[in-house]
Amino acid sequence: MTQLALVIDLNVCVGCSACVTSCKEWNTSSEGGKGMVDKNPYGKDPTGTFFNRVQTFEVGEYPNVETVHFPKSCLHCEDPPCVPVCPTGASYKRKEDGIVLVDYDKCIGCKYCSWACPYGAREIDEQQKVMKKCTLCVDRIYDTTLREDRRKPACVLACPTSARLFGDVHDPASEVSIAINERGGYQLMPEWGTRPANHYLPRHKVKSQVTEESLNRIDNPLKKEEQRAPASNDLPSLDDFLF
Amino acid sequence: MHPAFSVIFLTTLIGAGQGLFLALYTGQVYNTFGVVGEPVPVDMYITGTVIVTLLMGLGLFASFFHLGRPERAWRSATKWRTSWLAREVIVLPAFAGAAVIWGALQYFGLDPVLVTTDALQIKLSLVIGFGAGVLALLLYICTGMIYAAIKFIQEWASPLTIINYILLGLASGFSLAVALAAYYGSPLVDAYALWALVFTLIGFLTRMLALRRNGRIKRKSTACTAIGVRHPKITQISQGAMGGSFNTREFFHHKTPQFLHTIKVFFLIMAFVVPFTLLVIGWSNHLFVLLVAAALVQYVGLLAERWFFFAQANHPQNLYYQAT
Numbered sequence: 001m002t003q004l005a006l007v008i009d010l011n012v013c014v015g016c017s018a019c020v021t022s023c024k025e026w027n028t029s030s031e032g033g034k035g036m037v038d039k040n041p042y043g044k045d046p047t048g049t050f051f052n053r054v055q056t057f058e059v060g061e062y063p064n065v066e067t068v069h070f071p072k073s074c075l076h077c078e079d080p081p082c083v084p085v086c087p088t089g090a091s092y093k094r095k096e097d098g099i100v101l102v103d104y105d106k107c108i109g110c111k112y113c114s115w116a117c118p119y120g121a122r123e124i125d126e127q128q129k130v131m132k133k134c135t136l137c138v139d140r141i142y143d144t145t146l147r148e149d150r151r152k153p154a155c156v157l158a159c160p161t162s163a164r165l166f167g168d169v170h171d172p173a174s175e176v177s178i179a180i181n182e183r184g185g186y187q188l189m190p191e192w193g194t195r196p197a198n199h200y201l202p203r204h205k206v207k208s209q210v211t212e213e214s215l216n217r218i219d220n221p222l223k224k225e226e227q228r229a230p231a232s233n234d235l236p237s238l239d240d241f242l243f
Numbered sequence: 244m245h246p247a248f249s250v251i252f253l254t255t256l257i258g259a260g261q262g263l264f265l266a267l268y269t270g271q272v273y274n275t276f277g278v279v280g281e282p283v284p285v286d287m288y289i290t291g292t293v294i295v296t297l298l299m300g301l302g303l304f305a306s307f308f309h310l311g312r313p314e315r316a317w318r319s320a321t322k323w324r325t326s327w328l329a330r331e332v333i334v335l336p337a338f339a340g341a342a343v344i345w346g347a348l349q350y351f352g353l354d355p356v357l358v359t360t361d362a363l364q365i366k367l368s369l370v371i372g373f374g375a376g377v378l379a380l381l382l383y384i385c386t387g388m389i390y391a392a393i394k395f396i397q398e399w400a401s402p403l404t405i406i407n408y409i410l411l412g413l414a415s416g417f418s419l420a421v422a423l424a425a426y427y428g429s430p431l432v433d434a435y436a437l438w439a440l441v442f443t444l445i446g447f448l449t450r451m452l453a454l455r456r457n458g459r460i461k462r463k464s465t466a467c468t469a470i471g472v473r474h475p476k477i478t479q480i481s482q483g484a485m486g487g488s489f490n491t492r493e494f495f496h497h498k499t500p501q502f503l504h505t506i507k508v509f510f511l512i513m514a515f516v517v518p519f520t521l522l523v524i525g526w527s528n529h530l531f532v533l534l535v536a537a538a539l540v541q542y543v544g545l546l547a548e549r550w551f552f553f554a555q556a557n558h559p560q561n562l563y564y565q566a567t
Contacts, residue, residue: 020483046486053483055563057466059474070470072483072563084325085392087332088318108319109311112328114493115244118395118464120560123489129311186471189559191463192395200471 003078003098004136005169005197006156007176007185008071011204013163015054015069022158023052023073026137037127049125051134052155068203071164073155074121074134075188075196076100082113082122091131098170098197099138104130118192136166169197244396245493246553252305254386255415255545257335258408260298261379262416262442263423264342267291268372269438270424270431275369277362279430285349287427292346294419299339327392331385338382341375383409390552397460398556403453410446411514415545417442418518418538425531436526436534440519443541447515450548454507457555469562479565491564496554506551514544 028035038048052073059066076093080100083091090106091113093099102113102122107130114122114131122133137153140146150157156164167176176199179185185199267288273279307313316332323329348354348368358365387405394400417439424432466477482491496503518541525533 040486044486047484047488050484050488053488054481055479055483056481057470057472058478058480059472059476061476067480068470068472081393081395084322085328087320087322087326087329088315089322090318106315106318107312108315110309110319110328111311111493112326112389114489115396115558116393118559120490120494120558120563124311124493188471189395189464189468191468192559202471 001098001170002096002168003076003170003197004141004167005076005098005176005199006073006136006153007165007167007169007179007199007201009161009163009165009179009183009201010068010070011163011201012161013054013069013071014161015056015067016160017054018158018160019071019155019164020050020052020054022154023134024050026140026154027051027135035125035127036132037125039126047126049123049132051132066203071155072119072121073198074100075119075194075198076134076136078195078197079193081192081194082117085112085116087112099136100133101135101138102131102133104128104132107131118189118194119196141166169199244553244556244558245496246550247309249305249307249309251546251549251553253302253309254408255542255549256298256302256305257382257386258412258545259415259419259542260295260302261338261382262413263291263298263419264295264338264345264416265376265379265413266417266420266435266438267295268345268376269434270420270429271369271372273431273434275363275365279434281430283424283429283431284427287423287429287431289346289350290427291420291423292342292349294423295342296339296346299335299342303335303339327385327388331382331389334378334382334385338375338378341371341378345372345375380409383412390556395464395559396556397463398457401453401456403449403456406449407446407453410442410449411545411548414439414442414446414518415538415541418522418534418541421522421526422531422534422538425525425529425534432526436522439522439537443515443519443522447511447519450511450515462557462559464559464562466562466565469559479563482564482566490560494558494561494564498554503551503554506547506554510544510547510551512544514541514548517541518544 024036036049040046052071055070055072057068057070059068076099080093083093083100087110088106088108090103092101094101109124109129109131111124122131125132141151141153143151152166156166165176165179167174169176169180171177179201180199183201185201187196187199270283274283307316310316319332320329323333345368348371354366354368356364356366357370384405387408390399391401391404417435421432421435421439424435467473518537521533521537521540525537
């Protein structure tokens, strides 16, 4: 069983929103995308459909504060609560790769699935009046006309810090599984039993301990000369033996 | 949640429709088994059925405004195995159809006696009415479960949600039936008024219980579990969209806590206290106008109740939109 997913590294995400714009670009202009509408893009209250957003949180209080940039898209849950509630069967989870998709031709736009998603990953497209969400770029990851290393979701390719990994989380040898295992990958809101396929890698602070001894070693060979025996005028010096 | 008027009208209108039908059928059962001596004017059943059909039709009409693509609404019955919404979509027309057949049998006088015992005559409409009554109760359960089945909207995920949909629907339906029976001078007024008072009273108690429960909910999801960072102080400083999004519109009521509190007090008075009082006075003094007023006031109260039901529900996705 394959379960494709993203693994997002919060340790290196800088919140540049390149994943947001590349997602919007690909899913608006690609053949299968059908567009993600923007309402009032240059007006007072611009709004539109996005599959992916980067949010920013502040953790702690000054001076002990840190900023967490948090990209959020559909998590492609292994037990997706949005699928069984759909009255038409437009929402479904693909058996072959575990991607949760919406059939835009069957969706009636009742928004019940968005109520049933605790993560707020689904949005209604104000133009097509159907629910939309991240497709993991299903129209490009299997496109054999693309070079093999380009068959990845647009957001993954766009990320300048490689904060987004893509792969099969059920394959223990995959890059994503290894990252989850070795770096403590976790799921969002585990309390609801949705088992999100997407994982997040936690912030990881690198601290090095520098002690006085490691800077000024007692047996520092560079300082050997300073440790000469005390000189005395009564004793012959090295100069006395020369000449 | 954002209270959508389409859904508010849908749930209150069909709730009253189901309740009214159950009241009419109760009248027929009482007549058949001799609980209420004099036969009821058949006109009351026919007018009643017309009102039931009208309420169901209006409710269905309102529900279409909730859909983005109403022309595809026929598809919404397909996933009845998993979706309570699909089940409601099937049971709603099934109930309305059965209720129409029940009324039509009496209108056309095509009501053959199926079984005759010493004093009883079991007519065809009594059997059909039973089926329609079961469907009416099923429809209450379907409507309630649509909300109660979403486990992470903790205000809704409780048996009280279903109980309240049943009791408040019955209360409004029987209140309507009291006015209808009074108009036709039916001897059923007493029975209807008694049931309307009982349902209003129990509905008040269970709704208060639900309010009490919802006031003390311990949230399972926190900002910590939402983003997976363990710290008591997490503040959102950007939510990924400056001009708002579907997430900031669909899941918030955008009203002040004071407004919410006012609506709560308003619906408790209008849906329970005022109609209860009007019913008691109208019933004991045979004042038809007060009985009609009781039904109308209760309906307005239930509109407010339903608005509050949606507004009070706090969706966990709001943790990602704290700045709203």
